[in-house]
Each structure stands twice: as structure tokens, then as C-alpha cells.
């Protein structure tokens with residue numbers, strides 16, 4: 458039995474799961490929220506981890522490793538990596554690339570290493586899968602010396618999910634992974650799209666940071682970079698304020714006031730024009746990406762929806778792909794409306810491109826990455 462404790466430590470929440478990497482079963486999972494909040498929260502990440510341990514109790518027995526989700530691995534950390542002090546220092550050095558994500562992940566790693574010193578701690582990077590993006594997709598068209606000096610490239614994120622879901626799609630279709638031309642749409646609070654050919658990443662929507670690309674729960678996605686200078690110079694906003702606004706108060710929240718699509722649909726039904734516009738902007742951006750990615754591919758064998766919105770919101774899936782019959786993509790309305798929470802096809806038999814819904818499981822993917830690192834070491 459290969460049980461792994463998977464820790465995903467954010468600035469104000471700590472998600473945890475104990476996963477059996479062999480069977481794929483989640484033994485237990487949970488989230489400790491409101492870290493650092495005065496009212497009813499827990500004071501810090503150490504207390505959050507202790508709360509997780511208290512909750513897990515007996516499920517903690519028999520662990521073989523602790524897997525940590527780390528958002529940014531920068532240019533050189535892309536394999537699952539056994540954490541030691543040097544790796545901690547390296548992740549810390551990468552904090553300027555991911556100021557909102559890497560510091561809280563490091564806090565999680567440090568408290569977990571102290572609490573469970575006898576277990577191997579393994580960092581799994583959200584950028585890893587996209588390390589091999591082809592140069593044409595990874596390169597920003599800016600001064601190349603400046604880009605090289607500061608590590609500016611498109612790194613991509615949600616890599617664990619894109620890889621896992623593309624492998625599951627191949628399994629579901631009973632086709633070899635290396636034969637498939639895929640588009641994966643990971644639509645959660647964070648959202649990203651990718652093109653995967655033969656199991657290798659070819660294009661993805663997130664860039665240097667997880668801000669580029671699709672409209673998200675609280676992030677803007679693509680912007681004219683001129684907006685940064687304009688807000689700084691004219692609205693006198695600081696760079697930190699602009700960054701925080703674009704990360705935390707934009708996207709669906711900034712446009713319509715809500716990040717949860719169940720609420721967005723209710724608001725639209727009650728005639729809320731702001732919610733309608735937010736939804737329309739979200740769908741418009743998503744369709745632009747799907748169209749672009751179909752052009753990158755020429756033909757797509759499969760388009761897969763995953764994550765909270767992608768797995769559950771039939772209206773988003775319908776509106777994202779409507780009117781694309783000429784592009785080879787046709788949804789079956791009944792299959793699309795089926796709320797089952799398992800891998801399933803939602804396209805018609807005639808659709809040249811198969812459309813799937815596949816639940817993502819980043820915790821399982823991280824647990825398996827940990828076990829495979831340990832197995833290869835021994």
C-alpha cells in the first residue's frame with residue numbers, strides 16, 4: 458500500500474488528502490480555511506496542518522511520503538523533487554515569479570517537514586508538464602536578452618491536471634496516448650487550456666504567471682499590457698495594487714460580483730445584466746481559445762472539459778462549443794446534460810472531434826508522482 462499525504466498550501470487555506478496511489482482511492486481529504494484570520498480562523502500554517510492531522514487521525518498511519526503542490530518551478534525545477542534545504546532555498550528564490558503562490562507553498566512544506574521529519578517530502582510543480590512547450594509557444598515576443606536575463610517565458614500551470622486528464626482521455630477512448638491530438642479545458646476557479654499532441658504539451662493559455670489566458674474566478678486572464686502602465690501612471694495605483702486587483706478582484710468576481718457559476722446562472726435568470734456580461738465575456742474568451750487551438754492542431758481528436766466548472770456546468774460546455782459543427786465539433790445535448798460525475802462522452806456519434814468530460818484528480822496525480830520518484834530511487 459502506497460499512501461501519500463498530499464498538501465496544497467495556499468495563503469489562506471490548506472488543502473490536504475491522503476491518497477492510496479495504487480488503488481487511486483482517496484482515503485480522506487479536507488481543507489482548513491481562513492488561516493491567519495482573527496475570527497474563528499487558525500492563526501498560522503502550522504496550526505492549519507495540526508488541524509488537518511487532528512481531522513485525519515488514523516488515516517495518517519502507513520504514509521510513505523508527503524507530496525507538496527508547488528505552483529512555480531521556474532526554469533529548472535520540473536521533475537518531482539525530493540525536498541531538502543537546498544530545494545527549499547531554490548523554491549524561495551523563485552518567489553518573485555509567483556509571489557502569491559510559492560511563499561504559502563513553502564510555509565506548508567516547512568511546517569510539514571517539521572511535523573513529519575521521518576517521511577520523504579516531495580515537491581510536484583504545477584509548471585512541470587509544460588517545461589517542454591515548443592519554443593514558438595513558450596516565447597514572448599519581447600527583447601530576447603531581457604527575457605533571458607529575467608527568466609521571462611511562458612511556463613504554463615495546472616500541468617498536473619492537464620497531463621492527468623489527457624492520459625485519462627486516452628484510457629477512456631482506448632487509444633494510445635501518442636496517437637491523440639487533444640485540447641484540454643481545465644475550468645475551475647483558475648482556468649487554463651492546453652493543446653497536447655501525442656502526450657506532449659504544444660500550447661497552453663497560462664504564461665509567466667497564472668494570470669494569462671482565460672477569464673477566471675478572480676483573475677482577468679489576457680489583457681493589453683498597456684493597462685498596467687496606464688493604471689500605474691494615471692490612476693496612481695502601485696504595482697502591488699494592480700497585481701492584486703488583477704489576481705483577486707477581476708474575472709467573474711470583478712465583472713459580476715460572483716465566482717461560483719451556480720450563483721452566476723441564478724443571477725442571470727433573475728435579470729442581472731452584470732452577471733450576464735461576465736458570463737458572455739467568459740464564454741467569448743473560451744471560444745476564442747478553442748478556435749485558436751483548433752487552428753494550432755488542424756484537427757482535434759478530442760476536447761476534454763475538466764475541473765469544477767468544466768465537469769459540472771453543462772451550459773458553459775454547450776455555449777463554448779455551439780455552432781462549431783463545421784469545425785468538426787458537435788455536442789449531444791442529452792449527453793451534455795447528464796450530471797454523472799464520471800468520465801463520459803458528450804459529443805454526437807457524427808462529431809469528428811470527440812468531446813469528453815473527465816473529472817480531474819490532481820491529488821492522485823501528485824501521489825503517483827511521489828511513489829514513482831521513490832520507486833525509481835530504490
Ligand code: ADP
Nearest residue numbers: 644645646647716717718719764765766769770
Ligand atoms: P479550484 O481552482 O479552486 O480547484 P474547482 O476546480 O474546484 O476550483 O472549481 C470551483 C468552481 O467550480 C466553483 O467556483 C464553481 O464556479 C464551479 N462549480 C462547482 N460546482 C458546480 C456546479 N454544480 N455547477 C456549476 N459550476 C460549479
